[in-house]
Amino acid sequence: MILKEDCRVIEQIEIADSIYKLTVEGDIALTAEPGQFVHVKTGGREGPLLRRPISISSINREARQFTMIFRAAGRGTFLLASLLNGMAVDILGPLGNGYPLSEAWPGSTALLVGGGIGIPPLYELSRQLTLQGVKVTHVLGFQTASVVFYEQEFSALGKTYITTVDGTYGEKGYVTDTIFKEQIDFDTLFACGPIQMLKALETGFPNKKAFLSLEERMGCGVGACFACVCKVHGDPDGRLYKKICSDGPVFRAGEVVL
């Protein structure tokens, strides 16, 4: 059920340079799943016209709370970052289809690969996979040391490699470099991040079962406006397009054209 609620801010912390962790309370938490996102109206009535899509990064059903981790990048996310405890924020969600947890069976190994602000949804995913008895490994890529976040949180769940593009923290380079170098073995791959990273993973592991979360500029966020479509492989005239907001954002690797 998609809800539009005024969620109450429980906590807002800057956990890295311009990276905020925002926990809110609302019934959206009751049905949210890892990999789903919410569409947030920032700035109230005076704020930007369009909602902002932000992934759900952790869920606490009992407390009716969920958390978003986002980068204050532009007008909307700056406004989001300015929310204080107790304030209300208008959130639509949960939206889209999350990661298929059932594709990783107990005892198997899952590799979770994230880049930058693509990392947040992997956290709840990792928690639920772990609960399910799946062994998780994380490879998380950042631009630079000052924006690294959640290393400890991920490490508590499984082996965690950190890379930075400029080498100021962890391994220097891209996540794929590390995966190959460390010869990480896995049964299922779950990823979220920049399109170049997703492409590299898709071509790097053509025979692996992999699930990739995509991003696109959105209008409605619910599947009505055709803003966020992508093409499906082997269908050049685009009859079999997919909408990232409602068919995705998570797709099986090879399903849609990256």
Place this chain on the structure above:
Amino acid sequence: MILKEDCRVIEQIEIADSIYKLTVEGDIALTAEPGQFVHVKTGGREGPLLRRPISISSINREARQFTMIFRAAGRGTFLLASLLNGMAVDILGPLGNGYPLSEAWPGSTALLVGGGIGIPPLYELSRQLTLQGVKVTHVLGFQTASVVFYEQEFSALGKTYITTVDGTYGEKGYVTDTIFKEQIDFDTLFACGPIQMLKALETGFPNKKAFLSLEERMGCGVGACFACVCKVHGDPDGRLYKKICSDGPVFRAGEVVL
């Protein structure tokens, strides 16, 4: 000197139904005069495009503070009313020409007539006239009891009559009814309020020295855009127009066409 400053909010109180008294700190206070106004950017960067003209209702030079009294009427004034102590508000001013204090000589009697949100500028005027040894009488008109404000403050300075249109407080009717009924005598008239009130005063006291403060929708507030012009008497082709923002808002009765 016209300044554009981020003034700090010292105090914000709702003094009557939807009527707010907002005291701020800034150098504008150092040169402001009664009857002048400021042009306020409400809502910060996200707020409305145009500034809002608000009269200066009292001035405290020593403390570098001045006060505005305004009605939360629409988008801009609602945002203004939501400011809390310590916040900054972008104010341009002081603007326009205030009431000519020198036109009331010590020992003479001044009648100050205000209607609704036209009343605020009369307060600083009354204070300064009193200081100057002028005897002041006030006739203040409101719509209804719940929006009456500053009766005590004005009473402390001189005889004060209150009227309400619906008779829920003070005399029922318009300010002019009361002036005639009470046969109030005066040497100089100072007024601010709805155009109908100003017209009634102008025609009611054709031989008295009177100064009227006008309102008009404004663009720039400084005299550059020609949004707020009014015509001058005896000049049908409008060559001798006046700009309310920079030539006014206070005009001698009979000078401009109401």
Place this chain on the structure above:
Amino acid sequence: MSMLDVTLPGLSLKNPVMPASGCFGFGREFSQLYDLNILGAIMIKAATAEPRFGNPTPRVAETPSGMLNAIGLQNPGFKEIMAQELPWLEQFNVPIIANVAGSTEEEYVEVARNISRAKNVSALELNVSCPNVKEGGIAFGTDPLTCQELTRKVKAVSAVPVYVKLSPNVTNIVDIALAAEAGGADGLTMINTLLGMRLDLATAKPVLGNTTGGLSGPAVKPVALRMVYEVSMKTTLPIIGMGGIHSAADVIEFFYAGASAVAIGTANFTDPFLCPGIIEELPVLLKQLGYEHILECKGRSWNHGRKPAYHRA
């Protein structure tokens, strides 16, 4: 007794509020959010003869109080719409207005002839104003004679009344409106989007995959109101007004300007529950303003004081 019922050619509306074409898909998504039966009507996404994928992404960009879109008339083609979408919509007791688009006269005629015969299509909206596809209609909406001719041909084959959707990207909107009227249109819908663009500061390139796009949202409301005002004074055709409507007050402004019904586009993205919200709020606001029926507001900006042209039965 309803304060909101409005009867227009082909359309018996319980209220004059409907989602605008392209902003509501074929209703499936929003039906998860609320009961579509409460809507006055639904304007479905444009239909063309063949399926279209549309433009490259990004297809939307935000602007001050507005948005640009360059979807490019993506749709599965009228056959699929008639096979899958319209039958699904039959479960609702809501008139459907089918938006018809094309690149050639023949395409418009083909789509109109067919889709107008769907069971639950009550009217066509002839989209001669989509700015986002090359050879995609806009030529039909900017030249009066072409518009008249197309309207005539579509009217000739349509089984239901035809509303022509006007483009604001013209020097003289009244000329186009009168051309549509001369071509036999039963009504007008206006406005479609204003052609605009944004450039990316870092790359200097257009933000939209299609370079330019259509501007909608509150930013365009003053332009839309002016056009509805101008056109409503000059034609007798009913107008479904749209462009930046975000509140019940906006709806009434469009009626004042001369509209007989309104459509809501972009605002569905800001608040997906806005249509039901407005429908609920309208009677309250009307009462507050002293009206007994919304049609008393129609054209009031220019026929002020005159008796409303429309009387309920």
Place this chain on the structure above:
Amino acid sequence: MSMLDVTLPGLSLKNPVMPASGCFGFGREFSQLYDLNILGAIMIKAATAEPRFGNPTPRVAETPSGMLNAIGLQNPGFKEIMAQELPWLEQFNVPIIANVAGSTEEEYVEVARNISRAKNVSALELNVSCPNVKEGGIAFGTDPLTCQELTRKVKAVSAVPVYVKLSPNVTNIVDIALAAEAGGADGLTMINTLLGMRLDLATAKPVLGNTTGGLSGPAVKPVALRMVYEVSMKTTLPIIGMGGIHSAADVIEFFYAGASAVAIGTANFTDPFLCPGIIEELPVLLKQLGYEHILECKGRSWNHGRKPAYHRA
């Protein structure tokens, strides 16, 4: 070494930022706020042959991210401007662009002939696009042939280069631009305001005294950018771009689209110190984006990668 100097016909600008006509009066008011010498140029308020009072008030109304104005070309007439305003402006070392308006060809020609001979007028801006006066120019800006003819006549009498100010209220802005070019224009300024209106909820009447007005401010920026983009690809005339500029980033967007200089209108009301602010910020932002001179940005959205057409001496 300046990153901002730009040379255009008749105009040697230390920077390409100037207040737009009608938003800065004749400079007197803003001279109380800052030293006008820092400006690239000043576009003064429209001049007509005789003094004009303009439209009834209210003359402005706010809209989402924009404003409507219907000043109605109020001005004291070119004689008074030449006697009082221009001599006063001589104290500043800033090129003046005189905005010329009229109701007839003869009026335009008369004003242009005279005001172009004022000592400190460096260029004329031919206002064929004011939407706010009946018979007030807009016809000259919406019909290509009329525009061409007027430009030719004004060029023939002007002692300085002539920039034609284009109206956005047209179906095809390129046609008008090419007509101005054919008429001998030395440059273009664009855009003037989009025709819009607002209605009062309580009274149902238009908010503006003049019924309709011109929309300006950030709301129109996407439309302005699109038009500058379209026109700059099709003419060789330099363009002074305007419409919703509120920041240094906006200025660069207009250069990307194809402008060679910019004007700032409405934003002077929001922040009267904006012009100096932008002039100060531009070099910083340019450096940040990797440019050495602002002209490297010119037309970059469509001539991407190509060497800038303009080289400094």
